[in-house]
Amino acid sequence: MSEDAGDRFALIAKARLALYTNRRKRAAFLDCRIDIGDPAWDIMLALFSHATGCRPIRMDELIEETGLPEIAVRRYAAQLCEAGLALQKPDQAGSESHRIGLSRAGMKRIRAVLEESALPADLAL
Numbered sequence: 001m002s003e004d005a006g007d008r009f010a011l012i013a014k015a016r017l018a019l020y021t022n023r024r025k026r027a028a029f030l031d032c033r034i035d036i037g038d039p040a041w042d043i044m045l046a047l048f049s050h051a052t053g054c055r056p057i058r059m060d061e062l063i064e065e066t067g068l069p070e071i072a073v074r075r076y077a078a079q080l081c082e083a084g085l086a087l088q089k090p091d092q093a094g095s096e097s098h099r100i101g102l103s104r105a106g107m108k109r110i111r112a113v114l115e116e117s118a119l120p121a122d123l124a125l
Helices: 003-028 038-051 059-066 070-082 104-114
Strands: 086-090 098-102
Touching (some): 003 104, 038 070, 038 098, 038 104, 059 070, 059 098, 070 086, 098 104
Antiparallel strands (some): 086 098
């Protein structure tokens, strides 16, 4: 197999894995009233990356980390909270800023998607 063919094969495999992951992501959140498209998924990934430290993060940290517009982050974060996938709490007494983190349900669902990291045999090239 030539190097060019090998590169194409690797790209096709990545595309199939991305499609499979998107399908698993949609299935894991099918009963939620939120579209787990890229903005919501990016927010959940950022929250998950901080969840191992068991600490919710400040909203401005989340905005910076995702690179999404502030209004989008705030809107999707509110939707994630309404769906029970994330929890928000005031940063300090009397402060207007908030911290946000994944709920147990959110952790369980994102883990289900992330733990499935390889293509199943029926999708393999």
